[in-house]
Amino acid sequence: MDSSREDMKEQLDSPFIMKNGNLCQETKDPSYIDMRxxxxxxxxxxxxxxxxxxxxxxxxxxxxxxxxxxxxxxLALLMGYFTDRIGIRNATTIYTLATLIGQLLFALSPIVxxxxxxxxxxxxxxxxxEALSMAVVIxxxxxxxxxxxxxxxxxMITLAKGGVSLTNxxxxxxxxxxxxxxxxxxxxxxxxxxxxxxxxxxxxxxDKYNEEHVELERSRVSSFNNLQMNAETPAKxxxxxxxxxxxxxxxxxxxxxxxxLSYSTFGPYQxxxxxxxxxxxxxxxxxxxxxxxxxxxGNCSTIAYILALLHIPVARFNEIIDKERQGFGVxxxxxxxxxxxxxxxxxxxxxxxxxxxxxxxxxxxxxxISLLLGFESLAFLSILAMWSIQLMTRKSRPLTLRI
Numbered sequence: 315m316d317s318s319r320e321d322m323k324e325q326l327d328s329p330f331i332m333k334n335g336n337l338c339q340e341t342k343d344p345s346y347i348d349m350r351x352x353x354x355x356x357x358x359x360x361x362x363x364x365x366x367x368x369x370x371x372x373x374x375x376x377x378x379x380x381x382x383x384x385x386x387x388x389l390a391l392l393m394g395y396f397t398d399r400i401g402i403r404n405a406t407t408i409y410t411l412a413t414l415i416g417q418l419l420f421a422l423s424p425i426v427x428x429x430x431x432x433x434x435x436x437x438x439x440x441x442x443x444e445a446l447s448m449a450v451v452i453x454x455x456x457x458x459x460x461x462x463x464x465x466x467x468x469x470m471i472t473l474a475k476g477g478v479s480l481t482n483x484x485x486x487x488x489x490x491x492x493x494x495x496x497x498x499x500x501x502x503x504x505x506x507x508x509x510x511x512x513x514x515x516x517x518x519x520x521d522k523y524n525e526e527h528v529e530l531e532r533s534r535v536s537s538f539n540n541l542q543m544n545a546e547t548p549a550k551x552x553x554x555x556x557x558x559x560x561x562x563x564x565x566x567x568x569x570x571x572x573x574x575l576s577y578s579t580f581g582p583y584q585x586x587x588x589x590x591x592x593x594x595x596x597x598x599x600x601x602x603x604x605x606x607x608x609x610x611x612g613n614c615s616t617i618a619y620i621l622a623l624l625h626i627p628v629a630r631f632n633e634i635i636d637k638e639r640q641g642f643g644v645x646x647x648x649x650x651x652x653x654x655x656x657x658x659x660x661x662x663x664x665x666x667x668x669x670x671x672x673x674x675x676x677x678x679x680x681x682x683i684s685l686l687l688g689f690e691s692l693a694f695l696s697i698l699a700m701w702s703i704q705l706m707t708r709k710s711r712p713l714t715l716r717i
Contacts, residue, residue, distance in 0.1 A: 370429060371663070371667055374429070374663075377433065377659075377660070377663075378432065378433065378436055379582075379655065379659035380655075380656045380657075380659050380660055381433050381436045381437050381440065382436050382437070382439065382440030382655070383440060383444075383651075383652035383653075383654075383655035383656040384652070384656040385437060385440065385441050385652075386440060386441060386444045386648060386649065386651075386652035386655075387649050387652050387653045387656060388649065389441055389444075389445075392645070393441070393444070393445040393448060393645055393648075394448055394643070394645025394646070394648075395645065396445075397445070397448060397449055397452065402449055402452055402453060402456070402521070403517075403518040403521050403522060404518075405445070405449050406446065406449050406453070406514050406517060406518060407514050407515065407518055409442045409443070409445045409446040409449060409514075410442070410446060410507075410510055410511045410513075410514035411442075411511060411514075412438060412441070412442030412445075413438075413439055413442040413443045413446060413507055413510065413511075414504075414507045414508060414510070414511050415438055415442075416435050416436070416437070416438030416439030416440075416441075416442060416443075417435065417439055417500075417503055417504050417507045418435070418504055419431055419432075419434055419435030419438065420432055420435030420436060420439060420500060420503075421435075421497070421500035421501060421503065421504050422435070423435060424496050424497055424500070425497060444648055444652065447648070448645060448648055450470070453517075453521075454466050454467060454470065457524075477506070484502070485499050485502065488502060562643075562646075566643060566646065566647070568697075569647060570646055570647050570649075570650035571650065571694075571697065572694050572697065572698060573647050573648075573650040573651045573654070574650040574651065574653055574654040575654065575690055575691075575693055575694030575697070576654070576691075576694050577650075577651040577652075577654040577655050578654035578655070578657065578658045578687075578690045579654075579658070579687045579688075579690045579691045579694075582655075582658040582659055582662055582683075582687060583687055586662065586680070586683060589680065590680050590683075590684070591605060593676050593677050593680055594677050594680055594681065658687075658690075661686070662683050662686075665679055665682055665683055665686070666679045666680075666683075
């Protein structure tokens with residue numbers, strides 16, 4: 315490796331760079347998305363040019379994550395209702411196109427040196443991609459039988475983790491090879507999002523053909539009059555009201571609480587794992603990316619069936635909430651998820667900004683972050699354990715006759 319690349323690599327490995335006597339932290343988003351991938355992923359890469367242009371702090375860095383999630387606390391409910399109204403095919407195409415537009419704006423932000431444009435791009439990208447993730451859950455519940463849903467989710471998550479693994483491996487290489495060009499990394503994200511849009515169009519065509527085929531089969535089974543009448547009766551549209559929320563079963567509220575706590579830990583950990591590896595364990599940027607890639611690759615090949623088990627609650631949405639309000643139910647769980655995704659990045663930014671800008675203090679800051687995430691993980695695991703014990707106690711309680 316020549317000296318220029320060594321200098322670039324050393325510069326990238328530094329999480330803080332001096333600017334006018336102040337130490338700043340810079341970040342970027344290599345983006346990630348394909349049609350079936352639902353996790354946003356940032357690689358925290360120190361780049362002097364972006365610091366000079368944006369002058370962002372740790373809290374402002376956290377806003378790049380929070381702006382992705384804060385609107386979805388409320389908009390996820392409306393997007394679920396909107397999906398029920400316009401149909402899954404139209405919704406998938408619209409959401410994927412909006413994701414592409416958001417990624418284009420985000421990729422344009424370093425070219426025009428506009429941090430606000432980056433926030434706008436992340437806002438559009440976050441709302442549309444979260445809506446797309448709801449659409450994917452509904453698609454799987456509609457396309458597959460109950461016995462097939464777990465495997466369908468396992469395949470979907472495996473493909474998504476493959477995309478994450480590819481991003482972790484390729485993005486640092488692009489950054490180093492291009493001499494630290496963040497634009498080239500973001501262009502790679504635009505390319506992936508464009509491919510996702512093409513797949514959305516393909517899905518729309520396949521789903522339309524499948525619907526026509528199903529209707530043809532139903533028309534041939536004329537003897538089952540009741541079944542045919544139900545199939546031709548338009549589904550009752552959901553409507554957001556206080557009564558709708560009041561009538562929801564307790565199971566979906568517990569499900570949303572677990573979503574909130576789990577995504578308060580999972581997303582922030584993924585966002586900061588690169589910096590944790592580099593500050594606490596002294597890995598360089600390429601080594602950190604390689605470790606993250608290996609982890610995700612291992613997930614792809616070894617725990618597909620475990621992933622299927624973990625996603626059984628998502629796959630059983632048709633039993634938690636009725637079909638007419640399924641979009642609203644998915645939106646409600648996504649609101650809880652995005653509430654967790656919004657709070658944790660800001661808390662992490664405040665923790666880091668309160669540290670002295672020294673390497674040892676920075677490592678202590680990330681140690682505090684690790685403890686915070688561990689406490690949140692313990693909290694939602696405890697809730698799950700208590701809920702499971704309560705269910706088992708109810709089932710094992712003997713029936714008594716009162717006279």
